[in-house]
Amino acid sequence: MNLILLGPPGAGKGTQSELIASKYGIVQLSTGEMLREAVKAGTPIGQQAKALIEAGKLVPDEMVVGIISERIDQPDCENGFILDGFPRTLGQASALEKLLDEKGKTLDAVIELRVDDEAMVERITGRYSCAKCGAGYHDKHKQPEVSGVCDKCGSTQFTRRADDNEETVRARLLAYYRSTAPLIGYYFAKDRYNFVDGMADIDEVAKQIEAILG
Ligand code: AP5
Numbered sequence: 001m002n003l004i005l006l007g008p009p010g011a012g013k014g015t016q017s018e019l020i021a022s023k024y025g026i027v028q029l030s031t032g033e034m035l036r037e038a039v040k041a042g043t044p045i046g047q048q049a050k051a052l053i054e055a056g057k058l059v060p061d062e063m064v065v066g067i068i069s070e071r072i073d074q075p076d077c078e079n080g081f082i083l084d085g086f087p088r089t090l091g092q093a094s095a096l097e098k099l100l101d102e103k104g105k106t107l108d109a110v111i112e113l114r115v116d117d118e119a120m121v122e123r124i125t126g127r128y129s130c131a132k133c134g135a136g137y138h139d140k141h142k143q144p145e146v147s148g149v150c151d152k153c154g155s156t157q158f159t160r161r162a163d164d165n166e167e168t169v170r171a172r173l174l175a176y177y178r179s180t181a182p183l184i185g186y187y188f189a190k191d192r193y194n195f196v197d198g199m200a201d202i203d204e205v206a207k208q209i210e211a212i213l214g
């Protein structure tokens with residue numbers, strides 16, 4: 001099963017991808033995560049991407065298309081994958097279609113997480129993650145079971161993203177409406193489009209997604 005999760009910054013793409021990946025035994029592919037890893041490692045891609053990410057702008061299409069094309073050739077993607085944050089432009093969507101075609105893979109569903117933009121600022125500024133395993137948390141909405149200890153790996157080190165401040169969030173929202181929102185119409189026309197209420201509780205959103213996936 002190969003899926004796309006669509007939605008503005010903070011919509012819950014990462015949160016829901018983690019849940020779907022473990023429930024269906026498929027892989028979460030977040031271009032944002034991959035780019036942040038590249039920034040951390042100081043690779044040529046990371047060096048080019050750093051300033052764009054911190055300004056809330058999109059990186060060039062060729063960069064992410066190349067990353068995704070290589071990644072879905074890995075054996076762990078054979079069972080399926082969830083694209084979290086890709087495609088983000090019409091150019092990326094048509095490149096994806098071409099490369100899936102070439103690799104003999106199909107796109108089963110596109111699911112939009114529909115949310116209220118104002119709430120996204122609060123979600124993003126409250127977000128943090130485990131510095132060791134990357135598990136995601138929120139100051140109010142998703143705290144670890146034992147305060148200060150990661151549920152998944154037991155680490156006590158947490159981190160916040162460099163682009164998670166109010167000013168950058170608004171730039172990211174603008175990039176979403178300018179470049180990514182047209183994908184809703186694109187996938188509707190391709191008969192792959194679905195949506196869920198991304199303002200519901202995390203578990204309720206997961207149930208709505210499962211109802212679509214069957
Ligand atoms: P990326 O990492 O993809 O960031 P984003 O799209 O801005 O989305 P976020 O990761 O901020 O939000 P999310 O939807 O994953 O929400 P989450 O589940 O964490 O991209 C970062 C940057 O990389 C881009 O700006 C761009 O520069 C570059 N980039 C990446 N891909 C690219 C591409 N394809 N092309 C070009 N450039 C690219 O949830 C948010 C918070 O809310 C969490 O704390 C969570 O616990 C909480 N939460 C989640 N769901 C709920 C709920 N239902 N109720 C209450 N709280 C909730």
Ligand code: MG
Binds near residue numbers: 014015030032
């Ligand atoms: Mg994310």
